[in-house]
Amino acid sequence: MTRLAKRMFNVPIALVSLVDVNRQWFKSCVGLSVSETSREISFCGHAILGNDIFIINDTKKDERFSDNPLVLNDPFIRFYAGCPLRHEDGSKLGTLCIIDTQPRTLNEEDYEALKDLAELAEHELIAVQLATLDDLTNISNRRGFISLAQKSLRICSRQSVPTSLAFFDLNEFKSINDTFGHDEGDKVLATFADLMRNTFRESDVFARLGGDEFVVLLTDTSIELAKETIARFRQSVEKYNKEANRGYNISFSDGVVTIDYAKDYSIGTLLSQADSLMYENKDNHHSGHKK
Numbered sequence: 001m002t003r004l005a006k007r008m009f010n011v012p013i014a015l016v017s018l019v020d021v022n023r024q025w026f027k028s029c030v031g032l033s034v035s036e037t038s039r040e041i042s043f044c045g046h047a048i049l050g051n052d053i054f055i056i057n058d059t060k061k062d063e064r065f066s067d068n069p070l071v072l073n074d075p076f077i078r079f080y081a082g083c084p085l086r087h088e089d090g091s092k093l094g095t096l097c098i099i100d101t102q103p104r105t106l107n108e109e110d111y112e113a114l115k116d117l118a119e120l121a122e123h124e125l126i127a128v129q130l131a132t133l134d135d136l137t138n139i140s141n142r143r144g145f146i147s148l149a150q151k152s153l154r155i156c157s158r159q160s161v162p163t164s165l166a167f168f169d170l171n172e173f174k175s176i177n178d179t180f181g182h183d184e185g186d187k188v189l190a191t192f193a194d195l196m197r198n199t200f201r202e203s204d205v206f207a208r209l210g211g212d213e214f215v216v217l218l219t220d221t222s223i224e225l226a227k228e229t230i231a232r233f234r235q236s237v238e239k240y241n242k243e244a245n246r247g248y249n250i251s252f253s254d255g256v257v258t259i260d261y262a263k264d265y266s267i268g269t270l271l272s273q274a275d276s277l278m279y280e281n282k283d284n285h286h287s288g289h290k291k
């Protein structure tokens with residue numbers, strides 16, 4: 001899309017930027033060698049404050065930008081047009097923008113074309129999120145988890161940070177569905193995801209893998225600490241059961257593995273290992289009930 005924008009408007013630079021509290025970084029970029037700049041000097045930080053295309057025809061004649069380092073130094077911005085990119089909830093994520101080293105103006109046709117391109121970029125960003133998010137629980141799905149967890153693992157591996165993975169499977173989930181109906185079963189899954197969200201840290205990666213299976217990658221966490229965290233999680237589930245008093249209890253079996261960076265630490269391998277451990281524990285859970 002940025003290549004298309006560069007060609008369509010015959011500009012040296014086109015980019016899709018995402019803006020956070022302190023910086024803007026370029027999700028896609030042609031014609032510029034840097035990957036991010038501080039929000040303080042960014043043009044896109046201004047563009048996301050409005051709903052329409054933000055245009056500076058000549059930066060040298062605009063007192064807000066005439067002394068901006070991006071105008072005075074490389075890439076020597078003289079013209080900027082940025083269209084805000086919105087998320088489904090209406091919040092602004094960043095911009096699709098075109099930049100020139102010469103002053104210029106956009107005609108009505110250019111204006112509409114830039115808006116159309118920005119809309120395409122919005123759909124693309126939303127589609128990526130929808131493809132990696134579980135509809136029912138609003139946490140990552142299997143695809144989202146594998147992508148995020150693999151990235152986290154690469155970072156943890158470089159820093160030799162201890163990392164553990166826990167696999168959860170809900171106990172007696174089928175009987176809850178059969179006795180109380182599928183709507184109630186859906187509520188159980190959504191509640192379990194909420195309890196995960198409240199227990200685990202923002203730096204942990206957690207997901208619903210499908211059915212009644214969930215997973216969490218606990219970064220900077222030894223196996224001992226992981227087991228403590230899961231014990232705390234189990235307490236919060238038990239506390240919920242007492243308060244909700246729904247006629248059934250939510251409970252889970254788990255399998256926990258720690259990552260040995262000297263071996264193969266692909267997410268697929270770790271999931272298989274944790275899954276096997278979880279089934280051993282589940283068998284123990286069932287045999288415990290039979291006794």
